[in-house]
Amino acid sequence: MKRIWIPALILCIISIVGFAFMQTRVDKIRPSRERLEEKLIYIPETRFLKTASLGFHAVLADVLWARSVVYFGGHFLTDKKYDWLYRILDAVTTLDPGNVLAYRFGGTVLSLEQSDAEKSIELLKKGIRNNPDKDWRLHFLLGFNYFFYMDDHASAAECLEKASKMPGHPTYLPRLVAKMYAKSGKEDTAIEFLRETYRQYEDENVKEAIQGRIDILMAKKQIQPLQNAVGKYKKHYHEYPKELRELVRAGLIKKLPEYEGGQYAIDSAGKVEWIAESDLQWP
Amino acid sequence: MIIRTIAINTFKEAIRDRVLYNLLIFTVVVIVASVLLGRLTIGHDLRVIKDIGLAAMSVFGVLIATFVGTNLVHKEIRRKTIYTIISKPIHRYEFVLGKYCGLLLTVFVNLVIMAVVLFSVLALHGSLLAQAMVKPETIGYVSLIKAIVLIFFELMLITSIAIFFSVISSSVMSVFFTLSAYVIGHLTMDIKEMGAALESGALKSLCSLCYYLLPNLENLNIRAEMARELSVSMRFMSYAIIYSLLYMAAVLLISILYMGKREFV
Numbered sequence: 001m002k003r004i005w006i007p008a009l010i011l012c013i014i015s016i017v018g019f020a021f022m023q024t025r026v027d028k029i030r031p032s033r034e035r036l037e038e039k040l041i042y043i044p045e046t047r048f049l050k051t052a053s054l055g056f057h058a059v060l061a062d063v064l065w066a067r068s069v070v071y072f073g074g075h076f077l078t079d080k081k082y083d084w085l086y087r088i089l090d091a092v093t094t095l096d097p098g099n100v101l102a103y104r105f106g107g108t109v110l111s112l113e114q115s116d117a118e119k120s121i122e123l124l125k126k127g128i129r130n131n132p133d134k135d136w137r138l139h140f141l142l143g144f145n146y147f148f149y150m151d152d153h154a155s156a157a158e159c160l161e162k163a164s165k166m167p168g169h170p171t172y173l174p175r176l177v178a179k180m181y182a183k184s185g186k187e188d189t190a191i192e193f194l195r196e197t198y199r200q201y202e203d204e205n206v207k208e209a210i211q212g213r214i215d216i217l218m219a220k221k222q223i224q225p226l227q228n229a230v231g232k233y234k235k236h237y238h239e240y241p242k243e244l245r246e247l248v249r250a251g252l253i254k255k256l257p258e259y260e261g262g263q264y265a266i267d268s269a270g271k272v273e274w275i276a277e278s279d280l281q282w283p
Numbered sequence: 284m285i286i287r288t289i290a291i292n293t294f295k296e297a298i299r300d301r302v303l304y305n306l307l308i309f310t311v312v313v314i315v316a317s318v319l320l321g322r323l324t325i326g327h328d329l330r331v332i333k334d335i336g337l338a339a340m341s342v343f344g345v346l347i348a349t350f351v352g353t354n355l356v357h358k359e360i361r362r363k364t365i366y367t368i369i370s371k372p373i374h375r376y377e378f379v380l381g382k383y384c385g386l387l388l389t390v391f392v393n394l395v396i397m398a399v400v401l402f403s404v405l406a407l408h409g410s411l412l413a414q415a416m417v418k419p420e421t422i423g424y425v426s427l428i429k430a431i432v433l434i435f436f437e438l439m440l441i442t443s444i445a446i447f448f449s450v451i452s453s454s455v456m457s458v459f460f461t462l463s464a465y466v467i468g469h470l471t472m473d474i475k476e477m478g479a480a481l482e483s484g485a486l487k488s489l490c491s492l493c494y495y496l497l498p499n500l501e502n503l504n505i506r507a508e509m510a511r512e513l514s515v516s517m518r519f520m521s522y523a524i525i526y527s528l529l530y531m532a533a534v535l536l537i538s539i540l541y542m543g544k545r546e547f548v
Contacts, residue, residue, distance in 0.1 A: 004376060005543065008536050015533035020495040022526035026502050029519045063473065070476045204482075 046094045053095060061096035064088055068102070069203070072109060076205045086110060086119045093126060100135045103127025105206070107141040108197055113209050117149035137200060139163035140173075144193045147180060156180050170196060187221045212261055219259035219274050226264065226272045229253050240270035285373055286381040293385020294392075297351050305343050306393065310400050312339050329405060333423075336401040337430055337506055340394060344438040345465050348390055352445025353457030355382045376539040383446050383535060390438045398431050429515055430505050436527040437503040441465055443534040444498065450538045450545070468500030502526055 053060045068088040075082050089106040093099055103123055110120035124142040131138070143159030146152040157180035164173035176192060191214055198210045226244065229252040233241050236250070244266050247253045256264065262276035316335040359365040368378060402424075444464045448457035471494055478490020502523045505515045 004374075005540065008376075008540055012533050012536035012540070015529045015536065016496075019526050019529035019533065022522055022529060023495055023499060023502070025522045026499075026519070026526060029516070029522065063470075066477055067473065070473075070480050073480045074476070 046090060049091055049094050057095045061092050061099065064095070065092045065099060065102055068092060069105075072105075072113075073203075073205045076113070076209060080113065082109070082114045085114065086116070086123070089123060090126075093123070093130070097126075097130035100127060100131055100138065103131075104135070104137055104141060104200070107138065107145070108201075109206060109209060111145050111149060112213050117145050121145050121150075133166060136163040136166035136169040136173075139166070140169075140193075141197065143180075144190075144197070148190050148193070153180050187217045191217050191221075215259045215261050216274070216276060219257070219262060219264075222257045222259075223264075223272050223274060226253070226257075230266065230270050230272060234270060240268070241266060244272070285377045286384060289373075289378060289381025290384035290388060293355065293382050294388045297347075297386070297389040300351070305347065306396050306400070309339055309343055309397050313401055313404050329409060332401075332405055332408060333427060333509065334506065336397075336404070337427075337434065337509070340397045340401070340431065341434050341437065343397065344390055344394055344434065345441050345462075347393060348386065348438055348442040348445050349458055349461045349465075351389065352386050352442055353449045353461055354454055355386065355446065356449045357454040357457075375542040375545075379446065379450065379535065379539050379542050383443060386442050386446070387439060390442060391435065394431070394435055394438065402427075423509070423512065426505075426509050426512075426515065429520060430509055433503040433505055433520070433523060436524055437500055440498055440500070440503070440527045440531050440534075441468075443531040443538070447534045447538040447541075450542050464498060465500065468498040469504070471497050471499040472501055498530055499526075 050057060068085065071088060072082065072085060086106065089102055089110075092102045093106075096102075103126065107120050107124040107127070110123065111117040121142060124138055124145070127135075127138045128142065139159045139162045143156040143163065146159060147156035157177050160173055160177045160180060163169055164177060172192070176189065180189075194210055194214045194217070198207055198214070201207050201210070226247070229247045230240060232252055233247060233250055241247055241250075244256055244264055248255055262274055265273050265275050267273070313332065313336050316332055356365075359368065369375075405427075441461065441464070445457065445461045448460040448464075452460065474490050474497070475494040478487050478494065481487050481490065508515050
């Protein structure tokens with residue numbers, strides 16, 4: 001045995017290095033993220049899901065929940081396409097109806113990132129149905145979707161009123177409810193909503209996604225002051241400025257506001273617009 | 284020569300233990316799947332049979348490798364036949380390799396018979412659909428054979444892991460460890476992807492280390508590609524096979540080294 005000990009040990013080390021190297025070769029042909037997504041086609045339909053999990057609901061829910069976060073992170077940093085996200089979150093919340101975080105996560109990113117407010121609302125309603133009076137944030141996010149995407153101020157106000165009657169809600173919620181009823185300043189209100197949503201997350205990708213939306217809204221808020229300055233320019237020079245920098249040169253504004261994710265432009269009819277880099281549907 | 288003798292003996296012993304009875308269950312599972320599930324999933328009859336057949340081949344193969352493999356060394360100790368073996372001019376590595384080859388032969392014969400059953404059911408079902416004037420989906424024999432070949436290499440790897448645990452721990456614990464290795468082997472990619480999403484550098488490195496050291500049985504699973512009717516390149520097949528052979532070699536070498544140190548009193 002002693003004679004084969006050293007050659008066996010050397011061979012063993014070579015084999016270990018060898019299979020680790022082969023793994024890198026396999027990964028080049030079939031990246032693990034794509035492979036994980038291929039496996040998602042095997043998630044059974046929601047109605048069969050509990051049966052198919054053979055009693056291991058919680059474990060399967062945890063695995064899928066972790067996978068959904070990884071899935072979102074991977075696509076957020078690359079193509080920003082989340083075709084399977086609702087399907088995974090629906091599966092997670094069917095297996096574990098008490099996972100409030102999954103409803104909140106889906107309720108936030110499905111509308112903000114995937115521009116699919118209907119799916120976001122569906123998931124949040126499912127969360128409220130399964131967890132009545134458990135988390136004010138579910139009502140809060142539902143209200144945001146109604147307000148911002150559906151233009152349904154009455155439903156939004158109703159949701160926020162429910163949220164403001166639940167423990168742990170922030171003190172300014174009643175003020176937001178009043179704003180809903182008054183139908184005032186869509187951008188301002190949406191920014192308030194999003195700032196609160198931002199505070200609720202620790203995940204950097206989700207925070208970045210929300211911050212991106214806040215920036216766009218902030219940028220849109222500046223359109224009206226710029227438009228007013230263009231009006232003054234026209235009154236003074238009897239023509240529209242060819243570019244917005246002329247407003248600074250004419251002393252009508254101190255500097256052109258700058259926000260990430262796009263830029264301001266003015267057309268020949270003097271209309272100021274915010275041209276976003278992202279092709280997302282954003283009301 | 285000695286390895287061959289031990290291997291044939293191990294194979295005969297497995298047959299005597301009525302290991303091949305599982306084939307009956309396999310046949311029933313595949314036929315029931317073809318009759319019932321095929322009808323429930325309109326238009327996907329053959330695909331369902333293929334999916335269930337391949338999954339059953341993998342699961343039954345793993346169960347045989349685990350329950351027979353983990354018992355191989357312990358049975359010799361329990362029956363005290365190990366003393367007869369080690370007192371003969373047989374090297375420990377010959378003993379381990381002989382046992383491994385014998386078990387692999389059992390798994391291989393099992394797999395071949397299961398493949399024949401699966402192909403027969405598919406062909407029969409396909410011709411019945413054709414008779415009923417329903418245009419059946421293509422069976423895709425080539426990709427099916429590729430999937431079965433990779434299942435064999437997956438079983439080869441699991442068998443070596445079963446032998447390894449059989450050498451280092453008790454019979455019950457070996458079963459537990461081997462089945463755990465099978466489950467973990469199918470979740471290794473999750474470890475990598477979750478590791479990539481972590482912020483801590485140390486945890487990231489730990490996940491990466493686990494990813495490269497733990498067996499990645501998903502390399503040998505092309506069932507998702509089959510379901511989507513995607514072709515699998517020969518380059519991928521060969522990488523996956525080389526991976527499994529190297530992994531198996533490493534595990535067997537560790538088993539041999541441990542066996543060489545072990546005292547039987």
